[in-house]
Amino acid sequence: MKKSIKNIIALGLSTLLLAGVFAGCQNSDTKKTTDAEKSNVVLRIGAQPYPLYSSIYVAKKLGYLDEELKKVGATYEWTDFKSGPLVNEAVAAGSEDIGFMADMPAILAKSSGQDIEIIGNVAYGEKALAVLVGADSNITNPSQLKGKKVAYVKGSYAQHLLALVLKNAGLTFDDIESVNLAAGDMPAALEGKQIDAAVLWEQFVSKLTTEGRAKVLVDGTGIKKGNMVTYSTKEFAEKNPQVIEAYIKAGQRASEYIKTNPKEAAEAIAGDFGVTPELMVKIFNNLTFTQELTKDDIQEIKTVEKYILDQKIISNEVNMDEFINTKFLEEAGITK
Known part of the structure; x- marks a missing residue:
């Protein structure tokens, strides 16, 4: 009888233990889901429909942005603007979180008092x-x-x-x-x-x-490298570093795709720019797409800031070392 009671107690304890483990797994899964839902940040992208930014358009068309952002529980909203100054206005108004544009308008935005930082390259091409x-x-x-x-x-x-x-x-x-x-x-x-x-x-x-x-x-051959960059508001980047890194990874995947599959990439995005796929391939030859910011890129961008300051286009000097933030590239494995 004592043996039977012991067996019953042991069985009961085992059942409770298994139930506890199962419940723990359920709670863990539930917590993960809840955390993902809480981190479902929406990245608002201010875009410009020019081939200079082809890699980001490829990332959008081929689903790389969706895939990389989904990994960190985020999504995105996309708005096309006709020029960099219009993107600057939208970011300043709080309507967009990131924007991509050429070096000079990005510096002008920073000089105007916008709390932004360059988080990566997009392309360059003389x-x-x-x-x-x-x-x-x-x-x-x-x-x-x-x-x-x-x-x-x-x-x-x-x-x-x-x-x-x-x-x-x-x-x-x-x-x-x-x-x-x-x-x-x-x-x-x-x-x-x-x-x-x-x-x-x-x-x-x-x-x-x-x-x-x-x-x-x-x-621009031998005169100007012509860097296209992405900048983010500092507030968004500091609160959502993984989202910025996901954006960078998507852009780099697209950059590599253009390099290895130019015809397919051209067919995917030519319509966005009102050109034929054949002309799009020709345009690709005039640009190098990469998210990486090298020392040469950084120096080139600093040279632009010096020019617009010397010409009194801006009155406030920009701290370029603070403005250009490569930590997100490093975390994304793009820059060592």
Whole structure:
């Protein structure tokens, strides 16, 4: 009888122990689910539909953004803007968490007082930015821009290229007639001879030259590297470092995909930029896509800040060492 009682007690204890373990597993699973739900952050992305940012568009189209963000319990919202300044305005208004753009408008945003930081590269390309003249123009040397109407987007990285081109030709902005024009309006103005030259980026450079509507006077080769960067608000990045790292990983996966599968990548995103897949492949050849920020990249961006400070485009010096934050790249395994 005593043996039976002992057996019953032992069985009861075993059952309770197993029930406790099972309940513990259930509680653990429930806690994980709850934590994931709590961390279901929405990353609001301010985008620009230009091939300069192809890797991010590929990451979106091929699902890399969804996959990487899902791993950290996050999702994203995507808004297209026509220019970097408009992205800056949206971020400043609290409507977006991150934005990607060229080096100069990013620095201008920081100088204006926005609490942001550069978290990674997107691409660079010396040939992806150029001074164009009409197909039948007799301008063959930058020195001939003296007294001519030259269009560019004020505050864009095109303005910086033009400054460098003019300097190399012994000219300044005082020697030309500056025309502040939206990029999309420049092709018609150039063909209509309302302007003599236009400083444009991709897709305009490849599209206009391929169609025989313009020719390159000079591009950024040996003059300007032309970095495209992503910046984030510091508040969002500090609260959600894993989300920033997931974004970087998605972008890098897309960068590698473009490198190894250019035709397939072109077919996926050409429609976003209003070009054919064939032209998209040509554009890819003018750009290098990577999230990594090398020492050369950082120095290049610092040079841009010095230029806009010297030209009194900005009045407040930017602490570039604080502005460029590579810790997220390191945590994502992109930069060692």
